[in-house]
Amino acid sequence: MSPLPTDTVANPIDLMAWCRANKDEFKPPVSNKYLYDGEDFFAMVIGGPNARNDFHVTNSEELFYQLQGDIVVVIREGDRLRPVPVREGETFFVPGGVPHAPTRPPGTLGLVIERRRPAGEIEHQQFYCDNCEALVHDQAFDCADIVEHFAQAMEAFWADPEKSTCPECGHRCGKPAPVARIEFEPEIRVIREGEA
Numbered sequence: 001m002s003p004l005p006t007d008t009v010a011n012p013i014d015l016m017a018w019c020r021a022n023k024d025e026f027k028p029p030v031s032n033k034y035l036y037d038g039e040d041f042f043a044m045v046i047g048g049p050n051a052r053n054d055f056h057v058t059n060s061e062e063l064f065y066q067l068q069g070d071i072v073v074v075i076r077e078g079d080r081l082r083p084v085p086v087r088e089g090e091t092f093f094v095p096g097g098v099p100h101a102p103t104r105p106p107g108t109l110g111l112v113i114e115r116r117r118p119a120g121e122i123e124h125q126q127f128y129c130d131n132c133e134a135l136v137h138d139q140a141f142d143c144a145d146i147v148e149h150f151a152q153a154m155e156a157f158w159a160d161p162e163k164s165t166c167p168e169c170g171h172r173c174g175k176p177a178p179v180a181r182i183e184f185e186p187e188i189r190v191i192r193e194g195e196a
């Protein structure tokens with residue numbers, strides 16, 4: 001194995017100093033910034049609040065490390081949704097094939113590491129009913145297209161009454177407001193802007 005030229009190796013990064021220097025990037029609508037954008041994997045820092053209710057499903061694993069503040073990652077287990085609190089300082093590992101939806105309150109920062117997914121591999125965007133937890137919609141993407149089309153597919157889903165109405169209970173799965181805060185006790189409750 002030949003040695004790497006030293007000019008391709010980036011210096012170590014003081015992560016929290018980097019977050020402070022880039023704090024304006026962690027705001028909606030994007031709320032994320034690449035820390036490393038490698039060929040095998042990439043790492044992003046993601047802030048809050050986010051304003052989405054889609055679930056992401058890939059064949060590959062994702063590692064969460066919560067840097068600042070507490071979030072909830074909702075995962076699909078069997079035919080139920082389970083909210084998993086990921087507190088500041090905690091890691092959370094999502095295996096491949098598990099639908100997951102992070103809800104991030106204002107002021108939070110988290111690191112997410114994902115495998116680079118090649119063109120031709122398929123990943124999914126799914127929506128589950130807030131009321132009865134049934135699957136409302138499943139959209140498959142080629143990974144080659146997902147960066148460009150993921151956000152617009154979400155908007156198209158929210159805007160389409162037919163697609164976004166639960167087939168089981170008739171509840172409309174509409175565009176969510178940004179997360180305002182999360183109550184963890186006595187039970188996990190995500191409160192969005194405009195809600196009590």
Ligand SMILES: [Fe+2]
Nearest residue numbers: 129132166169
């Ligand atoms: Fe429903």
